Amino acid sequence: MLNHLRRRAEEKRAEVLEKLEELIRKGEEKGMTRLVGRTFEVELEAGNRNVKAEAVIRGVKSWIEENEKEPRKSKLHIEIEAEISARDTAEKTPVTWRMTYFRRSKDNAVIGYTTIHADAPGGRDEHAKK
Numbered sequence: 001m002l003n004h005l006r007r008r009a010e011e012k013r014a015e016v017l018e019k020l021e022e023l024i025r026k027g028e029e030k031g032m033t034r035l036v037g038r039t040f041e042v043e044l045e046a047g048n049r050n051v052k053a054e055a056v057i058r059g060v061k062s063w064i065e066e067n068e069k070e071p072r073k074s075k076l077h078i079e080i081e082a083e084i085s086a087r088d089t090a091e092k093t094p095v096t097w098r099m100t101y102f103r104r105s106k107d108n109a110v111i112g113y114t115t116i117h118a119d120a121p122g123g124r125d126e127h128a129k130k
Contacts, residue, residue, distance in 0.1 A: 076101040
């Protein structure tokens with residue numbers, strides 16, 4: 001993913017590439033370029049209460065769906081596989097999130113979404129809670 005961004009920045013201008021390299025350096029300093037194995041504290045809705053849990057990242061994939069005719073309509077996909085465990089239990093639940101990002105043409109805003117599956121265990125509502 002970073003190589004793709006570098007290539008696109010090189011096509012634009014040297015100052016764009018310089019800004020991208022600076023952002024990558026800052027991310028590396030914070031350890032954000034290596035997500036696998038990292039643990040994050042998350043808050044989940046369970047019934048009528050919020051539950052604090054830990055998410056351990058097990059895998060990350062990203063790819064760009066290029067639109068050759070209209071490059072502005074290209075999409076960035078990020079898929080994260082993790083294990084979630086509530087603090088009061090040792091049970092771990094595997095989850096997969098796929099996020100998609102694109103630019104809206106009318107105002108150039110970045111829009112992102114994730115899909116909720118009706119056939120997921122527990123149905124659409126349970127998948128949305130995860």
